[in-house]
Amino acid sequence: MIRPTRRSVVALAAGAPLALLLGVAMPQLWTLGLLWLPLTLTLIGLDALLAAPVAVVRVRSPGAVAIGAPLVVDIEVERAGGAAAAIELAIGTGPRLEPRGDDRVHIRADEHEARIAFTAVRRGSDGLQQLWTRWTGPLGLVWHQRFEPIDRRIVITPDIRPVREAAVLLLRDAQVGEMMRVDRGEGSEFDALAEWRSGMERRAIDWNHSARHLKLLARENRIERNNQVVFAIDAGRAMCEPVAGLPRIDRAVTAALLAAYSALKLGDRVGLFGFDSKPRVASGTVSGTRAFPLIQRLAGELDYSSAETNFTLALATLAGNLTRRALVVVFTEFTDQAGAELMIRAAANLMKRHLVLFVVLEDAELEAIAATEPHAIDDVSRAVAAAAMLRERRIVVSRLRHLGIHVLEAAHDRVGPALVRQYLDFKRRNLL
Incomplete structure (x- = not known):
């Protein structure tokens, strides 16, 4: 031409x-x-x-x-x-x-x-x-x-660059010092008998073996492996809103993959569950780092949706699929207190048998609007509306915590490492 x-x-x-x-x-x-x-x-x-x-x-x-x-x-x-x-x-x-x-x-x-x-x-x-x-x-x-x-x-x-970069550093720091202490001396799984020394807990003494050997022996436990960790990702309309140029769901997928790789590396079983108006992805639980590509592929198939999230159906379906106690990590976003009522009820039923952790991203844009000094009447209206939305968000978070549900709120670029640290803390405290 x-x-x-x-x-x-x-x-x-x-x-x-x-x-x-x-x-x-x-x-x-x-x-x-x-x-x-x-x-x-x-x-x-x-x-x-x-x-x-x-x-x-x-x-x-x-x-x-x-x-x-x-x-x-x-x-x-x-x-x-x-x-x-x-x-x-x-x-x-x-x-x-x-x-x-x-x-x-x-x-x-x-x-x-x-x-x-x-x-x-x-x-x-x-x-x-x-x-x-x-x-x-x-x-x-x-x-x-x-x-x-x-x-x-x-x-x-899905972006797995943080998995390659951050997972190695987080797990190395955990295994060099803290996880060695966690792996032995705490937990519920018996590891070995050792001679009781000053400073050890008296309830760790095994009186039967102590009487047999004529000296005080204490039980050393270790953190139980083969725990179940399920990452439930909300793919509804609210999770498709962008945060720093990328949708919330993609930020959630990156954080979930980082935590999933860490859990697989530490010997736990990992599952992926995606939902919006109904369940979309259910992987079942897998173990071993060789199963990570499967989790990555299923996370990539989790599509964007414009439908409202049905927490009642999704969490009830997830609870029916779990046959033993598990850590359920729910990635979601709630914009108002009324819309979160059904979510709170469904989460309360789920936590009767499982350890539940909600992960939400900090809304830096909303906080900036609420904190901006107003210069016109429109600025005042935007600031008041943003402050009201943040207040309702804090109310929902407080209600979840009062029910005994753990809530992790972090910035989009720090949510992955924060989730891994929270997971390691659960293992340290033997909550899984």
């Missing part, structure tokens, strides 16, 4: 005032003004013929990218028939990929490679659909534009 550039349009439009000035200044030469149009059209035709062809040799991109991570597309071009002017490239994508900065990239006449970066903003499947290439001739009067289909599929997966 050939299109005129801005330079050629300006050149054609400039012919009319030039012909008018020539006719006013020298009426006998007014016919020369008529030559401007065919002369400009001839130059445009020559520019279209002399433009060197351009071919896109290769388009390289990864087949998968984590949500929130950059997707870098490398493009290699080849100029045939001599040097060409600058080249512009653009790639068409679906709604799950957004360009980082300008969606077009420019290549100078002496360059042969280009790079376009996108950001994955939603989990799922997207793709690189089309590639637009355009370049000008030596006079810059004509655009040569070409369209090429790419049809390259890109899978946008």
Whole structure:
């Protein structure tokens, strides 16, 4: 496809005032003004013929990218028939990929490679659909534009970069000191008999074995392994609202994967449960780090939803699937006290047999609106509304805690490590 550039349009439009000035200044030469149009059209035709062809040799991109991570597309071009002017490239994508900065990239006449970066903003499947290439001739009067289909599929997966980076550090710190102390000396599972020493609890003395060996012996216990940890992720409408550029559900999935990897690493059994208006994903419990890719794949299949969350059905279904006591970690968001009433009732029934932990993200945007100094009447209205929503949120959190349900509230970039520390604290206190 050939299109005129801005330079050629300006050149054609400039012919009319030039012909008018020539006719006013020298009426006998007014016919020369008529030559401007065919002369400009001839130059445009020559520019279209002399433009060197351009071919896109290769388009390289990864087949998968984590949500929130950059997707870098490398493009290699080849100029045939001599040097060409600058080249512009653009790639068409679906709604799950957004360009980082300008969606077009420019290549100078002496360059042969280009790079376009996108950001994955939603989990799922997207793709690189089309590639637009355009370049000008030596006079810059004509655009040569070409369209090429790419049809390259890109899978946008949950972000497991914090799992690789933070899990190793958290577990290493726990296993070097604190978990060794937790693993032995506390808990409910018998480990060994040791001679009783000053400072040990008297209730740890095993009187039967002490009488048999004629010296005081104490029982050393250890934290029970093979506990069940279930991560229940709310995928309803409220969880699809963005926090720092990414939906809440994706923040929750990242934190759940970090905690799931830690639990698998420490020998516990892990399950994943996703729900909105009804249960969507139920993995059952698995063990061993080799099962982590299964949890990751199921978390990636948890889609966004515009439906209201049905906590009664979801938590009742989850309780029916659990055959033994488990730690149930619920990732959710509550916007008002009235809407959270059913959630509180369902959680109260669940905690009769299980240890329940609710994980919510701090709403930094809402807190900033409530704390902003008002300068107009609209600012006052927004601040009052934000303060009322925060107050209702604190009331719901207080009611959950009064029922004996644990609540973890943390910022989006610290919720994963905070959840792992909370999980380790539960194991230390033998609450599982």
